[in-house]
Amino acid sequence: MPTFNDPTADAEEARQALRGLAHATMRIDDPDKLYGIVGELLAATRSLEQSLIQLGGASLTYQGRAAHDDGDLGLGAADAWAAADALRQAAQHVNAAESALDQASGHLGRIVWQRPQWHWVTVVFLQGEEADRVLDLIDRDGTDAAIEHLRGFDYGDETTSAALANEHVYDTPPTGANTRMVTESEYALTYSPTFVHVALYRSYTPPPDDATGEGDGPQNTGPAQDAANAEAARRALDERRNRVRGDGSWFTPDRITDIKRNRGLER
Incomplete structure (x- = not known):
């Protein structure tokens, strides 16, 4: 807090405030x-x-x-x-x-900033050992291979509903000073070898503000129903992600595992 009577202390306060501002303005969300x-x-x-x-x-x-x-x-x-x-x-x-x-x-x-035409929802965020495996994949086969692998965590509407429920929705994919980002089609991959984390985001177009459900009958909506839908989406998403991590090969998404089973390649 400024003292208004101690120039030395207030100069230090100003220095710290400007240092904080320099860090804070590295990312402007709005x-x-x-x-x-x-x-x-x-x-x-x-x-x-x-x-x-x-x-x-x-x-x-x-x-x-x-x-x-x-x-x-x-x-x-x-x-x-x-x-x-x-x-x-x-x-x-x-x-x-x-x-x-x-x-x-x-x-x-004089500017009226327009709302973005799309947002980004979190598909998956990995840290530690799990992120290390994807970082190794990036080093070995490139970012395209990493995106293809992480797409195995994307279950469409279930992923979107879970992200919305957890407020994991962004105007731009979150990045930091030591984070790299690449985009491919509707996906954005961010990763940091320094802090050992990897994330995949998917573009999402929000419905219009005045959008209503289809049909003329009463709509089953409201906070209670929204919460129930979000919880159901989270449970389904967790089950599917557990299958990705727990089918005997963490590094094999479940759809690839199904192919292996159908071909008799898995014992």
């Missing part, structure tokens, strides 16, 4: 937030410009007390003046940044 963020930064540059001017003034105010280590007051005074001049120039640069931010704020203020 473009509607841009206008507000830029507006806050615009106000911050005005305060920063004022602070730089005041710091330069303080350097000149105490110029007579400036000395080098050897006691040379002349050199100390020259450095104090040079520091004040550099701070004045910094304030001018911040003023230019303020003007640019003001323009950016004006442009953003």
Whole structure:
């Protein structure tokens, strides 16, 4: 929290806040937030410009007390003046940044961001040992092979219902600084050898806001029915995923296992 009377503590607070902002803005989930963020930064540059001017003034105010280590007051005074001049120039640069931010704020203020035409739902997210196997597959056979393998976890509407129920729906597939992403058709694969995780997402087009069920009779909808449908989808999805992991070969999706059984290849 700012102290409003301890410039050293408040400078540290500002540094930490800007460091946090640099990390937070690595991913913007909602473009509607841009206008507000830029507006806050615009106000911050005005305060920063004022602070730089005041710091330069303080350097000149105490110029007579400036000395080098050897006691040379002349050199100390020259450095104090040079520091004040550099701070004045910094304030001018911040003023230019303020003007640019003001323009950016004006442009953003005229934008009405449209809703995305599709979202991404989580098909599967793997960590640790399970992710290691897929990362090995990527190293050996490439990302296309990994996507084909992870598609074995996708059960269409069941997967979509489970993702919606768990709020695993995104405007863009989640990524971080150490995450790589590739897309193929309707799928997006993200993976991180650093943090050992792999995820597959599928594009999903949400129904219109005013969409209603088909038919003229009473519709069996409402919070209770939605919860029941979501729970049923989760149970079915868990059962199928357990089959993928527990059929004797974790690395073989159940549809491939069925083929092996039909061909008599499995004993």
